[in-house]
Amino acid sequence: MTPTAPASAPADTSVLSLRSISKTFGAVAALTDVDLDVAPGQVVAVVGDNGAGKSTLVKVLAGVHAPTSGTITFEQRTVTIDDPATAHDLGIATVFQDLALCENLNVIENLFLGREINALRLDDVAMEVRSWELLRQLSAKIPTVRIPVASLSGGQRQTVAIARSLIGDPRVIILDEPTAALGVAQTAEVLNLVERLRERGLGVIMISHNMEDVRAVADKVAVLRLGRNNGVFDVQDVSSEEIIAAITGATDNAVSQRASRRQGATTTHEGAPS
Amino acid sequence: MTTTDQPAEQTAVATDLQDERLRRSSGLRGTVDAQVRRIKDGDLGVLPVVAGLVVIWGVLQALNPIFLSSANLVNLTLECASVGIIALGVVFMLLVGQIDLSVGSVSGLSSAIVAILFVDKGLPVVVAIVAAVLAGAVVGFAYSLMFNRFGVPSFVITLAGLLGFLGLQLYLLGAQGSINLPFDSGLVKFAQLWFVPPWLSYVLVVLAAGGLLVTGLAHSRKRAAAGLSHRGLTDLGVRSAVLLLLLGFVVFYLNQTRGVGWMFVLFVGLVLVMHYLLSRTKWGRSVYAVGGNVEAARRAGINVRLVYTSCFMLCTSFAALGGVLAAARLAAANQSSGGGDVNLNAIAAAVIGGTSLFGGRGTAFAALLGVLVIQSISSGLTLLSLDSSFRFMVTGAVLMLAVALDSAARRTRASSGRA
Numbered sequence: 001m002t003p004t005a006p007a008s009a010p011a012d013t014s015v016l017s018l019r020s021i022s023k024t025f026g027a028v029a030a031l032t033d034v035d036l037d038v039a040p041g042q043v044v045a046v047v048g049d050n051g052a053g054k055s056t057l058v059k060v061l062a063g064v065h066a067p068t069s070g071t072i073t074f075e076q077r078t079v080t081i082d083d084p085a086t087a088h089d090l091g092i093a094t095v096f097q098d099l100a101l102c103e104n105l106n107v108i109e110n111l112f113l114g115r116e117i118n119a120l121r122l123d124d125v126a127m128e129v130r131s132w133e134l135l136r137q138l139s140a141k142i143p144t145v146r147i148p149v150a151s152l153s154g155g156q157r158q159t160v161a162i163a164r165s166l167i168g169d170p171r172v173i174i175l176d177e178p179t180a181a182l183g184v185a186q187t188a189e190v191l192n193l194v195e196r197l198r199e200r201g202l203g204v205i206m207i208s209h210n211m212e213d214v215r216a217v218a219d220k221v222a223v224l225r226l227g228r229n230n231g232v233f234d235v236q237d238v239s240s241e242e243i244i245a246a247i248t249g250a251t252d253n254a255v256s257q258r259a260s261r262r263q264g265a266t267t268t269h270e271g272a273p274s
Numbered sequence: 275m276t277t278t279d280q281p282a283e284q285t286a287v288a289t290d291l292q293d294e295r296l297r298r299s300s301g302l303r304g305t306v307d308a309q310v311r312r313i314k315d316g317d318l319g320v321l322p323v324v325a326g327l328v329v330i331w332g333v334l335q336a337l338n339p340i341f342l343s344s345a346n347l348v349n350l351t352l353e354c355a356s357v358g359i360i361a362l363g364v365v366f367m368l369l370v371g372q373i374d375l376s377v378g379s380v381s382g383l384s385s386a387i388v389a390i391l392f393v394d395k396g397l398p399v400v401v402a403i404v405a406a407v408l409a410g411a412v413v414g415f416a417y418s419l420m421f422n423r424f425g426v427p428s429f430v431i432t433l434a435g436l437l438g439f440l441g442l443q444l445y446l447l448g449a450q451g452s453i454n455l456p457f458d459s460g461l462v463k464f465a466q467l468w469f470v471p472p473w474l475s476y477v478l479v480v481l482a483a484g485g486l487l488v489t490g491l492a493h494s495r496k497r498a499a500a501g502l503s504h505r506g507l508t509d510l511g512v513r514s515a516v517l518l519l520l521l522g523f524v525v526f527y528l529n530q531t532r533g534v535g536w537m538f539v540l541f542v543g544l545v546l547v548m549h550y551l552l553s554r555t556k557w558g559r560s561v562y563a564v565g566g567n568v569e570a571a572r573r574a575g576i577n578v579r580l581v582y583t584s585c586f587m588l589c590t591s592f593a594a595l596g597g598v599l600a601a602a603r604l605a606a607a608n609q610s611s612g613g614g615d616v617n618l619n620a621i622a623a624a625v626i627g628g629t630s631l632f633g634g635r636g637t638a639f640a641a642l643l644g645v646l647v648i649q650s651i652s653s654g655l656t657l658l659s660l661d662s663s664f665r666f667m668v669t670g671a672v673l674m675l676a677v678a679l680d681s682a683a684r685r686t687r688a689s690s691g692r693a
Contacts, residue, residue: 062573064573083575084572084573084574084575085575085577088575094573096573098569099570100567100569100570100573100574101567101570102562102563102566102567102570102571102634103566103567104562104565104566104567104634104635105559105562105563105566109559109562109563113559113560113563113570113571113574113576114560114563114571114574114575114576115574115575116556116559119555119556119557120555120556121554121555122554122555122556122559125493125496125497125500125502126500128289128290128500128502129289129500129501129502132289132290141293142293143293143295143296144290144293144296145290146290150687
């Protein structure tokens with residue numbers, strides 16, 4: 001909010017801003033100078049090829065890994081996220097790709113894991129009531145909350161994981177590949193869920209491989225390539241091809257266009273059967 | 275609250291029963307049906323160990339009619355306490371998916387400490403006991419440092435502990451090799467002579483059954499108020515009545531001779547306290563979570579290291595307390611205290627009682643039930659004047675059976691979706 005802020009200061013509207021985030025694992029730079037902004041009620045898709053640093057970015061935000069350098073600004077305050085509990089206390093909830101559910105615990109126990117109501121005398125009635133409220137809000141199709149998560153299907157587990165992230169009223173939700181393991185109908189339901197999160201005014205960061213999903217729900221697309229920013233696009237103004245070009249590094253300039261034309265010409269001359 | 279047997283049907287269907295895919299059943303019959311279904315699905319709970327106990331008692335009674343006599347059972351309960359308390363600690367290690375192989379050595383060390391401080395140094399008995407249990411806690415803390423800081427597997431840490439603390443015990447006992455505790459001390463009397471007065475034992479039984487009924491009713495009412503399904507009055511009443519009759523009969527039978535020993539009451543009390551901590555507190559949930567999926571627990575913001583530390587320390591503290599009681603029961607601490615089969619019996623008791631070796635499954639009652647099985651075998655075979663060779667073989671077979679059952683039930687659970 002200060003007018004003297006440096007040039008790369010986060011926009012006033014964003015709830016979460018990353019500036020020059022770097023993360024190295026030994027000699028490997030997983031993230032280099034990555035910037036990212038999320039505003040309330042905005043869905044930002046983070047896309048990138050394998051090894052682009054998407055999961056590392058998620059883990060930095062979730063407090064699993066500390067960034068090597070860079071600043072994280074949350075609601076106009078510079079914060080450090082040392083551990084998952086800090087991230088959650090700030091209001092950053094993460095749904096991991098592997099969902100991170102305890103299969104031996106039931107749905108209620110998983111939803112409230114680490115945030116149980118009344119630590120010394122668990123209020124299981126209140127927790128069960130709240131569980132049903134949450135699951136109904138998300139139109140979840142879970143027959144009973146008293147069965148272990150091991151017996152739920154993939155889509156049901158995804159719903160439980162998303163419902164869990166909503167406990168404690170977060171401001172930002174990070175979804176890591178939420179539709180990767182799901183069927184057609186379940187994917188649609190998760191996308192509906194994402195839209196419901198946006199309507200509630202939450203900032204959503206969605207990691208995805210699936211261009212259709214990204215175009216369906218995201219407002220902005222941030223592309224990572226080899227651990228660096230490779231463009232931020234508004235979904236309305238960009239085609240899937242352009243996003244894919246940014247992901248693969250085949251940026252749309254004269255040189256690459258010419259190169260691809262020439263290559264296309266060569267292959268035709270050689271008469272390779274298609 | 276007169277027709278509480280049909281809770282859901284009167285008004286709207288309870289919040290948790292609205293899905294049409296749910297098999298609905300209510301009242302006493304519903305409870306029984308649900309139990310039968312659980313067992314069929316491989317969620318065996320305490321059934322195998324109770325069934326096993328009945329079989330073992332039947333066989334031993336057939337072989338020697340003294341076995342189920344009141345006098346022998348009183349003796350059995352007293353023998354249970356020390357190993358049972360050690361097994362209670364082992365349950366916590368197994369719940370977080372780790373193991374402590376050194377409980378025998380730690381209990382032996384603690385026997386030696388209490389005897390040296392109390393007899394040789396002449397300190398008050400309470401001070402000696404507290405010091406011994408604290409020493410146990412320190413051992414657990416040291417283990418947890420090795421485990422959390424250096425990531426050494428618990429199996430190896432405690433194997434080293436097994437050797438190291440056995441050595442320390444022998445060193446402390448030194449040339450004497452054995453220290454006798456005076457028979458007129460409170461500690462020895464507690465373990466050998468002090469019994470609950472009959473009237474008080476019945477009062478405790480009534481309190482237990484009444485407590486179950488009252489808490490059950492309060493819980494049921496709270497669920498009803500929140501619009502959830504709840505147990506009916508008859509259901510709760512029958513449950514409490516069964517407990518009342520069962521405990522009442524046990525206490526009545528034990529009271530035919532010496533009665534219920536305070537040491538056994540201490541053991542059962544600790545089991546109940548630990549059961550509460552495991553099932554009704556945030557810490558207990560985190561223990562199960564760490565045993566089920568460490569990474570998920572960590573990401574849920576649970577301080578995983580703290581959970582491990584608490585379980586390591588509880589385990590060794592209980593091992594030390596068990597050692598104190600063993601010394602009291604024997605009225606001596608010697609070089610073989612905590613040696614021999616104590617270690618194996620304690621771990622076997624936790625497993626036989628239904629604690630899964632794979633982590634995340636089991637209750638505090640596993641220690642109570644498991645140690646009853648182990649000590650029954652031991653006591654029965656001693657009555658048949660068979661030496662320890664047979665005892666080891668039979669206990670080994672029962673342990674094998676228990677683990678096989680755990681693994682088989684695990685498979686059934688997986689196929690019927692019960693984790």
